[in-house]
Amino acid sequence: MTEKLFYKDPYICEANCEIERILDKGDKFEIVLKSTPFYPEGGGQPNDLGYIDDIEVSYVYEEDDVIYHVVDRKPEGSVVKCKVDYERRVDHIQQHSGEHLLSAAFFKLFKVSNAGFHLGEDYVTVDMEFKDATEEMIKNVEKEVNLYVFKNEPIKTYFLSKEEALKLPLRKEIKAEGNIRMVQMGENTDFSACCGTHANRTGEIGLVKIIKYEKYKGMTRVYFKCGYRALKDYQVKHDYIVELTRTFSADPSEISNKIKNQKEEVIELKKKIGSLYASIASNKAQELLDSATNKFILAQYENEGFELMEKIYDELKEKDFILILSTLKDKKLILCQNGRFDFDCGKVFKETLKDFGGRGGGNANRAQASFEDKNLLNKYIEYLKENL
Structure with missing residues (x-):
């Protein structure tokens, strides 16, 4: 059995430890220490990372009460210096402790349990066993959980038999057997069985911020951040708000209305542009019809984009012509009849387009393609004129 130093002090990240044995796994070695500050993967919490002497520890796991440290070479001595990534440890302490309090708040307010917990590099989630969460419910939970944090109550950990543990006011069923490690937050805020690392007091969590929530497999998945993660998230979003206030020359409270007004203006302008494009396309289509002398109508536009070209196509698609329209600006082409x-049209493109570096497709009456190079676009147009 490996002595777990992180249970004596959740913040311990350095220690001199004696090697018990080393297992040769081919391209890797697994070191077993008599005692270790390294937390192994388990309880929904990722493993610690760090160094044994100057050797990087890439993975830590536990099996039958023995902790294995995965490295790529053997240390030289029998006593080694272990150094855990402190920032990662503190981050995991804050997120995992925050998850306990968040789940406790949901249980207190709505009598729902936590059915899943994920502590990732970018986000943390809990899956709560109810479907129809509302914005007001989520805000009430967020307020409640941060009240627990601000009370700065002590967090205690201790081992009990399962029979003793079941006498506590648990919010979740205990499935493990044998000695149960309990995590108690405050006098009666939360009692949970857990093997993870936790803060010494709730105030060390710093802050719990719910980022978003969504329906997930008949439950509600809640995304949140605690402590330093919440601070970083606030800093990034604050920078966005500052930039927006400068862009719109408005106070933060006015930004939403400013964006809404600009969005409405853009929609109105798009309608006007669409109407103008339709009028221009109608005139250009008529010019092409008036100047057509054979079965082809060919038109190439240097500065106009694909949107106008499509509107010209709409004006001419029913006429008795083979229509080849292209835009040099977007390097695109439409073929139709x-x-x-x-x-x-689609078959022609499928059989020949790749020979000219183009990509696209279509059906019998209409096909479109895009090209990386204007010269290849024009060569393909010449090919179509000669072969259709």
């Missing part, structure tokens, strides 16, 4: 000509 009204069904009265003996070829399939």
Whole structure:
């Protein structure tokens, strides 16, 4: 059995430890120490990372009360210096302790249990066993959990038999057997069985901020951040707000209305542009019809984009012509015919387009393609004129 120093002090991250044995796993070695500050993966919490002497520890796991430290080479001495990544440890302490309090708040307010917990590098989630969460419910939970934090109550850990543990006011069923490690927050805020590392007092969690929530497999998945993660999240979002206040020359409280007004203006402008494009397209289509002398209508536009080209296509798609429209600005091409000509537009593209560095496709009457190079676009247009 490995002595777990992190249970004596959750913040201990350095210690001189005696090697018990080393297992050779081919390209890796697994070191077993008589005592260790390294927390192994378990209880929904990732393992610690760090160094044994100057050797990087890439993974730590526990099996039958023995903790294994995975490294890529053997240490030289029998006593080694262990150094755990302190920032990672503190982060895990804050997130895991915050999860306990958040789950306790949900249980107190709505009598719902936590069915899942994930502590990742970028986000932390809990899956609460109810479907129809509302914004007001989530805000009430967030207020409640931070009241627990601000009370700065002590957090105690101790071992009990399962029979003794079941006498406590637990919010979640205990499935483990044998000696149960209990985590008690405050006098009666929360009692949970857990093997993870936790703060000494609730105030060390710093802050619990719910980022978002969503429906998930008949439950509600809640995303949140605690402590330093919450601070970093606030700093990033604060920078966004500062930039927006400068851009809009407005107070933070006015930004939402400013964006809403600009969005409405953009929608209105798009309608006007669409109407203008339709008028321009109608005139250009008529010009092409008036100047057409054979079965082809070919038009290439240097500065106009694909949107205008499509509107011209809409004006001409039913006419008795093979239509080849292209835009040099977007390096795109449309080929179409009204069904009265003996070829399939999509099939032509499928068989020949790749020879000219183009990508695209379509059906019998219409196909479109894009090109990386304007010269290849024009070469393909010449190919179509010669072969259709």
